[in-house]
Amino acid sequence: MGLKTPEEFKESLRDGREVFLAGEKVEDVTTHPKLKVAVETAAFDYVMPEMPEYRDLAVVKDEKTGEEFSRYFYRPKTGDDLLKRHELMLTASRLNYTTTPFAREMIDSFNGCVVTAHAMGNKDYIERTDAYLEHLKKNDLSLAGAITDVKGDRSLRAADPKQRHGDYYLRVIDKNKEGIVVRGAKVHITAAPYVNELLVMPCRNMTEADADYAVAFAIPANAKGIKMVAHPFDWHRGPFDFPVDLPVRSHTDALVIFDDVFVPWERVFLCGEWQYAATTVYNFAYLHRHTAVTYHIAWVELIVGLAAAIAEYNGIKRASNVRDQMTELIFYLNTMKSLARASCMDNVVHGGLAIPNPVTANCAKYYYANNYHTITKIVEDICGGLLTTAPTYADWQDSEIGGYMDKYLGGTANASAEARLRVLQALRHYPCLGMELDVNNIHAEGSLMAARLAIYGEARQDLELYKKLAEVLSGVTKTSWEEYVDLCEDLSKIGKGDSEV
Numbered sequence: 001m002g003l004k005t006p007e008e009f010k011e012s013l014r015d016g017r018e019v020f021l022a023g024e025k026v027e028d029v030t031t032h033p034k035l036k037v038a039v040e041t042a043a044f045d046y047v048m049p050e051m052p053e054y055r056d057l058a059v060v061k062d063e064k065t066g067e068e069f070s071r072y073f074y075r076p077k078t079g080d081d082l083l084k085r086h087e088l089m090l091t092a093s094r095l096n097y098t099t100t101p102f103a104r105e106m107i108d109s110f111n112g113c114v115v116t117a118h119a120m121g122n123k124d125y126i127e128r129t130d131a132y133l134e135h136l137k138k139n140d141l142s143l144a145g146a147i148t149d150v151k152g153d154r155s156l157r158a159a160d161p162k163q164r165h166g167d168y169y170l171r172v173i174d175k176n177k178e179g180i181v182v183r184g185a186k187v188h189i190t191a192a193p194y195v196n197e198l199l200v201m202p203c204r205n206m207t208e209a210d211a212d213y214a215v216a217f218a219i220p221a222n223a224k225g226i227k228m229v230a231h232p233f234d235w236h237r238g239p240f241d242f243p244v245d246l247p248v249r250s251h252t253d254a255l256v257i258f259d260d261v262f263v264p265w266e267r268v269f270l271c272g273e274w275q276y277a278a279t280t281v282y283n284f285a286y287l288h289r290h291t292a293v294t295y296h297i298a299w300v301e302l303i304v305g306l307a308a309a310i311a312e313y314n315g316i317k318r319a320s321n322v323r324d325q326m327t328e329l330i331f332y333l334n335t336m337k338s339l340a341r342a343s344c345m346d347n348v349v350h351g352g353l354a355i356p357n358p359v360t361a362n363c364a365k366y367y368y369a370n371n372y373h374t375i376t377k378i379v380e381d382i383c384g385g386l387l388t389t390a391p392t393y394a395d396w397q398d399s400e401i402g403g404y405m406d407k408y409l410g411g412t413a414n415a416s417a418e419a420r421l422r423v424l425q426a427l428r429h430y431p432c433l434g435m436e437l438d439v440n441n442i443h444a445e446g447s448l449m450a451a452r453l454a455i456y457g458e459a460r461q462d463l464e465l466y467k468k469l470a471e472v473l474s475g476v477t478k479t480s481w482e483e484y485v486d487l488c489e490d491l492s493k494i495g496k497g498d499s500e501v
């Protein structure tokens with residue numbers, strides 16, 4: 001088949017999938033007034049290969065057949081491969097008006113399965129993941145990652161009989177010669193209503209008692225028994241807003257219900273091997289936290305730009321307090337950028353795949369999520385109260401009062417009232433400010449605790465070396481010069497990502 005056009009991608013979504021939104025069944029996600037913006041946003045993944053200047057970035061040539069396929073389906077083997085992927089996602093987000101297309105980024109979840117298949121050395125799983133990758137490439141498919149279970153009582157494990165019922169985590173309820181039957185629900189699944197395939201995996205480690213819950217597989221989004229409840233979102237522009245010629249870009253997510261869904265064996269990548277649930281989800285998470293920081297960079301560039309614009313329009317650009325605040329924003333943006341790139345360069349190799357450095361990728365996610373509210377606080381402070389109290393475009397147009405707005409809401413000699421109002425509107429409308437965005441930053445791609453656990457888990461062994469250094473330098477441990485040189489050598493390896501699992 002080869003590369004799809006954006007129109008072919010949209011056509012592929014008219015497949016009888018069961019999507020519900022605000023109490024109604026959606027006939028066609030590509031035309032539904034509340035979903036079509038999200039479909040267009042995802043379609044950008046199919047636009048980029050058609051742009052001659054970005055084709056080399058978006059597309060890779062098969063070494064054997066010479067056929068072209070999306071770079072997302074290229075298995076990264078080196079730091080350079082990861083950096084190319086980083087560049088692709090960031091460029092796509094910038095070109096897509098700061099919003100990542102998210103139609104293939106969740107290949108991260110499939111790659112978690114690939115690492116696990118190789119870590120197990122399981123021939124069947126290796127063959128199945130290889131075949132599925134070919135299927136994705138050949139048909140140029142899009143996919144969502146369905147990882148987060150609804151979980152019920154968070155203090156209890158999946159199979160704990162004290163849970164209200166056994167389906168708070170997705171599980172296998174039947175098996176036969178042809179495949180497995182699964183039941184459960186995954187929540188907050190970005191782009192699920194408007195991609196071709198769902199990649200499902202456990203959201204946490206499992207114990208032996210939880211073996212039925214240790215399951216990973218791929219399934220078409222229109223498979224029998226899958227019902228999706230899409231989250232209605234508002235893309236803001238209405239009659240009260242200054243018109244902007246650029247298209248709106250945004251995503252939504254869904255509660256995905258698996259009502260006894262059959263999955264053929266060739267699409268099952270984990271089934272009962274509870275010891276490998278953690279390998280699958282952690283390797284997904286290392287990749288995905290890097291993906292997350294990458295596309296957040298495009299948002300933050302816009303936030304910094306809007307803050308700089310309003311500071312200039314209000315005549316406070318050179319004030320020392322505002323310069324300090326702008327410095328804080330620049331520091332935030334550049335730390336994100338540096339951590340994102342460093343995680344690629346100091347990658348580790350797991351199951352033959354280059355994986356962004358686990359500690360650095362989690363530090364990147366934790367850093368931007370933990371500081372996001374500080375950053376929005378700074379921007380809100382610089383803007384002043386007009387950020388929320390600004391009159392509307394309808395008032396601006398009114399023949400009686402529009403002139404007063406022009407006169408009284410202007411800024412410096414060069415800053416018209418319209419420019420000020422437009423920049424403030426952009427801050428409210430782009431994915432920058434507001435409760436929904438605050439929550440997205442904290443939880444999307446894993447909670448703060450998940451990142452902290454990963455950082456500690458991955459860096460725990462490094463602490464021993466640092467402790468050894470402290471004990472040597474404080475005289476607690478006597479060490480020869482040769483031993484001390486060896487210790488320094490070991491210290492220099494930390495974070496360089498040379499492990500192979």
Ligand SMILES: Cc1cc2nc3c(=O)[nH]c(=O)nc-3n(C[C@H](O)[C@H](O)[C@H](O)COP(=O)(O)OP(=O)(O)OC[C@H]3O[C@@H](n4cnc5c(N)ncnc54)[C@H](O)[C@@H]3O)c2cc1C
Pocket residue numbers: 144145146147148149150151154155186187188189190191253439440443444445446447448449450
């Ligand atoms: C916008 C958005 C998009 C998302 N997209 C996707 C997606 O595409 N695919 C996907 O699979 N998921 C997605 N997620 C889900 C995301 O990964 C989860 O929101 C995140 O992992 C937190 O899980 P939760 O929402 O169930 O919150 P909870 O697990 O309920 O966490 C809430 C709080 O409880 C704490 N907590 C939970 N369990 C325990 C425990 N046992 N002990 C101590 N503290 C605990 C957490 O640390 C946190 O502070 C998305 C989320 C958002 C907000």
